[in-house]
Amino acid sequence: MQPTSSMNKEFLKKWQMGLQIFRPSIDNTSVSERKRAIKLSADVAMASLRKGTTCWSRALIQKTASEDNFLVRQMLSGIKEETLINKKLPKVMCHRKIVRRSKKILMRRKSRSAMEEVAAKAKKLVKRKTQGLRNAVPGGEFMSNNVLLIQETLDYIVSLQTQVNVMRSIVDAAAAGIER
């Protein structure tokens, strides 16, 4: 699925709305301030497209809320608070050394064939990558299973693409405007 033009429009509208909030305080002259404002409003706009149905959107909103609560509240006035809270997964606290040692013992006990070893290594690799993906996708820690993770990633990628497309065209349009 590719980003549709309707998605682009929606994102643009929401982004504009967010930027309007910053308009009064336009005298934040530093580039980084402006960049921050732009990015935050863009992120919230992207996340609000999903209206709290996806895990990543909720996590993203939470993240931006920690940075700029006011903006989030203004932009998401229509959405209830509960839908935006992510269920925290029960985290198992493991003593890493103990876990590692026990894993080693287990591996030693099991009789391994060549195929098994390869499979085990592949599994480890996949596990590592999925952990990396969880770190990349906002709210990855809240996704309990891999199926959900992949699904969220799909949605997240599509939304990111819309965001990038819109921003890029805006940038180019603005740049073109300046040229004249």
Add this chain to the structure above:
Amino acid sequence: MDVSEKDELRNGDTTANYDDESANNNNPPPDWRVSGSNQVSAPNDSYPPENQMMDSFGQTLWYDPTNVQAVGYGGFNGVNNASSSSSSFRGNNNMDRSLEMGWNLLPPKGNGMFLPNASSFLPPPSMAQFPADSGFIERAARFSLFSGGSFSDMMNHHHQQQQQQQPLGNPTESIGLFLPSNVGVAHNDASAAMKESNVVRSSEQGNKQNVPGSGNVSEDTQSSGGGGGNGQKGGEASSKGFDSKKRKRNRQSSEAGQSHRSQQSEEEADNNGDKKRNDEQSPKSQGNKTNSGKQTSDPKDGYIHVRARRGQATNSHSLAERVRREKISERMKFLQDLVPGCNKVTGKAVMLDEIINYVQSLQRQVEFLSMKLATVNPQMDFNLEGLLAKDALQLRAGTSSATPFPQNMPMVYPPLPHGFMQQTLSSMGRNISSPLSPINGGYKRQEANGWEGDLQNVIQINYGAGDVPPDSQAAAAAATAASLPSSNMKVEP
């Protein structure tokens, strides 16, 4: 009376589905077929007396799966319902369930085995007449709505009821044993297609299910034909298999269309709280071939019943794992389409790597673009109002597709498919404001010797048709300052 009816049915057999089974030239199968076809509306109208249930059941059984699957039969819904419910009565849950899978083919071997048993099931003359008592309908409805605890109770209750009336108790059991394997073999052939259609259908039906006992027997039993059938097992098998059953909520309707993104996201929210349980194959089927395919149905309680495939472990855990694996691989396929350059890549680890890289590069791009925007437009007004107002503005994005990507553009990132950019452009076509002066043919596309140095060319090439004049120096400076990978994204074809 019965025999004459049998003859009639035999002669009247014209069903296409079972024509393949050359071994099925015996009477019973044609009888079933014919009777099934004749009985399209029968269950709804009237039901044979309970003592004839087995016969009608035996006949209609075979049509259940086809009905559910809508493979070749148009209006067997009623038949399905009656048979599935009746099957539950008889304790032939396995049969019912297997039938629900909707497998067309019944292997000759299976049929052969079935025949001796089935012969006793030849339909009575009043094949088309189901017992009209409301109690039957109620029971059918109740059975169709699969509920764990009550089922075995219901089953036992019914079993006791039927036993006096039913001289064919034994054949029922044996048939019950036998059917799953039959169905399984047939199912394997059409498993994939069946699965999908089954899934979609059952999920749809599951959504439509009403309160048990409602008058709409056909709807109930059909929709939960999978669910009811799954839940219903043979007398002795039921309690055993029942406890260990697992069900899974099926929201796979979105898989049918990749474009149902929002649907998917909604489903994700649902899936978060779903219970996962898979159906465990009846242990009796081990005696046969342990054939089974995967059946997903969405009864009212939101469970999906899965059947182990042939030659695979029927452990509930492995079933669940397999289902999850398949789900994951399906979604990975979607990702392959989405992430550029993933078509040739096989294997989870590499693909995950690509996905991670892509996500990170997109995130970096956002950062870079926001920085650029901040520098380019200190007022932050962006003419956005103008952009929105001038909705009708059409960028020459359409023509950009014709522009071949310059070959000398070095690509660090895996080259994106050619359609990527043009799609982007066309989608953004309406959002670009009028300040962009369309440059028709006079646009010169300069060869980009190195993307690092010449952001202007990059921008020009991006918009192929040349609507965008060379970028400002600020943008160029920002571009060079940006990290390598994010800048590469601009070089997309």
